[in-house]
Amino acid sequence: MFDSITLGQYYQTDSVLHRLDPRVKLVGTFAYLISLFVVDSLPGYLLAALFLAVMIKLSNVPFRYIVRGMKTILFLLIITVCFNLFLTPGEVIWEFWIFKMTREGLNFAIKMAIRLSLLILGSSIMTLTTTPTQLTDALESLMRPLKKVRVPVHEIAMMMSIALRFIPILMEETDKIMKAQIARGADFESRNLIKKIKSMVPLLVPLFISAFRRANDLAMAMEARCYRGGEGRTKMKPLVYSSKDRVAYLILLLFFAACIAMRILF
Amino acid sequence: MAIKVDDISYLYERDTAMQVRALDHVSVEIPDNQFIGLIGHTGSGKSTFVQTLNGLLKVTEGHIYYNGEDIDGEKFDKKKLRSDVGLVFQYPEHQLFEVDVLSDVCYGPKNLGMSDEEAKKVALEALESVKMPKALYKSSPFDLSGGQKRRAAIAGVLAMKPRMLILDEPTAGLDPRGRDEILGLIAEMKRALNMTIILVSHSMDDVARYVDRIMVMGGGKLLYDDEPVKVFRHVRELEELGLSAPQVTYIMTLLKERGLDVNTDVLNVKDAAAEILAHRRELHV
């Protein structure tokens, strides 16, 4: 039942992007997202799209796979576009019943659609080429300065990585409990909203109890293996920048500079 | 009432690279009032098979007839099937959710549209059938011991008045005492309620002494389907499937190999002892 969520799930293969330090990819993705708002012209978007195309090529992830993931959020994209299309005030160019399309709206909607698509594609390139573990490691490393202001950086990263590990387990469990309750005559397909919410109780209560039991067990198992927070821990897979990561940072910098130049020129 | 399974197959992840044929052309008939053991190791298809029987999984190929009616037919009432063919999942205590034991057991009957009084009546009967101490009817299901929780969960399915009860690994995770209690309880329910019971297990020792018939599954196929002693004659083949015959079968087989002419078709220690003592003259004791 949860099979349809493929958006941005790690795609196992070997490529330059896969081998890049996750911190570079994280910083790069942020830089790219910002650049989408920096450039504000057709040539600018062309540049951003071109950059993305090169990244997709470098990632070795089949384009079809990436697009298939996009399908799930197509709906969201259409809604946003429609909102912008019909709800932006300005010069009316087309009218039907209560819907009024304006020139400004059309302009804005097209821009928004391009921006959103690039944004989603751009960030999914990161998640497609980076395992969740690497991602949390990168986050922990990049947020380290925040430790000085007492943000529990290590704990946050640990929590994220445990959550990621248990999501598939809890999904499987949901499926099992659901089947068991269906066997007891439960009806999860009711269209009536109140009935639907009520029917969730026999699913959610056991699920929460199980989650708490697992959390309890896991805490004990971690303690038994000498876990006592981030203090004094070493790393099995420490993050170390290599020369290709430096090159990647340089390319990013150039791209970003080009975006700013675009903004000034056009 | 009877179930006729006609050449069914079930595919997981159909039409993808990960397609798995969990059931591979299985045909079998399950009559009224029979005690059946369904044996197979993890991944043999036994859990998938029992889920198709009450319509939780829809077969990919083939048909299942319940009292002569195709359960995938358009007019077929699946809800009725699910109440008639009760399915107790592995670790059933994980599905308990109500504030007290009695309300939890009432959940199924209420889903079938019974009034509160009716539901309570059948729930009380079910709790009695599983020998739940009366004092615990109003306690939270989460305060019960492991074995009691499991009995409460079985009562939850029993309260739907099924004609057939399928139990998937009912002894998993229990200690020897809990295991013997549950198995004894199931055997007694069989006698008292005259229903068909299918006991799914990977342990021959658990089922051998209780059931009338054993079905062995492996690789999605039904490999053996016979009375217990006849199935256990295939000791070697069962081993290859990662299963084992009851321990007594091994002992008697070894004695026979060593030249003692005993009948190996025995299922429990008492019969084995009697059989050996009948050959007392041939022993070197």
Place this chain on the structure above:
Amino acid sequence: MIKISKLIHDYIKRDDEGNAAGTVRAIDGVDLQVEPGMFIAVLGHNGSGKSTLAKHLNALLFPTEGEVWVDGLDTREEKNLWEIRREAGMVFQNPDNQIIAQVVEEDVGFGPENIGVPTQEIWKRVEESLKAVGMYEYRKKSPNRLSGGQKQRVSIAGVIAMEPKCIIMDEPTAMLDPNGRKEVIKAAMKLNREKGITVILITHYMEEAINADKIFVMDKGKLAMQGTPKEIFSQVEKMKELNLDVPEVTLLAHELRKGGLDIPADILTKEELADALLGKAQSDPAGGSNGDQS
């Protein structure tokens, strides 16, 4: 290796508001000793106190009264805590709830990371540990894709990567199928024989205890019996009283003795029974010495 004297452990029972409403005695005056390098099985049904006992050995629980010493370290001393947990590793019942990482090798590395082992050394230990339990080829896999038995072997590897002297296994096979059970017990046996690691296996499956050096039987918080497998299982009536299983072949021997046959009471394998009934087999040199566990 382990020395327990006069151990008592009380759980505090709480009422609905969370106030202490009395205590439950889970362990009631246990004395026992385990020599280094032994394979110990602790039998007992649920509620007998065996799991509570296990958690004392890893300093996850502390004595209410009495003492627990692990390799010369007193568990009541707080400064010993981490050293004890490293020396006496623990494997739990539920295979899903003790794997922390999303990749097998990273999970095995978790313990060494916690105790500050240098990176190079972690990799070496992870490789060795995974090889020791036969899971090296699965090192890049997600734990979710493994069978129950494989997950438990990963958990064992995670413990031995910390180079403990002792492994405590708290019903590691209770949730596994027969094949998974055999895999796990085989791995534990191998570590015991080849690396000399002391293994304390808590279980309610008697067949897993047959090959142990020594068995402790717990009942109602007390140590009810202790001895070699032969000494324990030959006491058929007492084991039945405690609701514990005895190998069928031992039961059969017991029945035959009742029927008037003069055979030993401590028969644990079918080969031993055949030898006792029919005389030593001539053509079968291996028979009788190494027992069949199934």
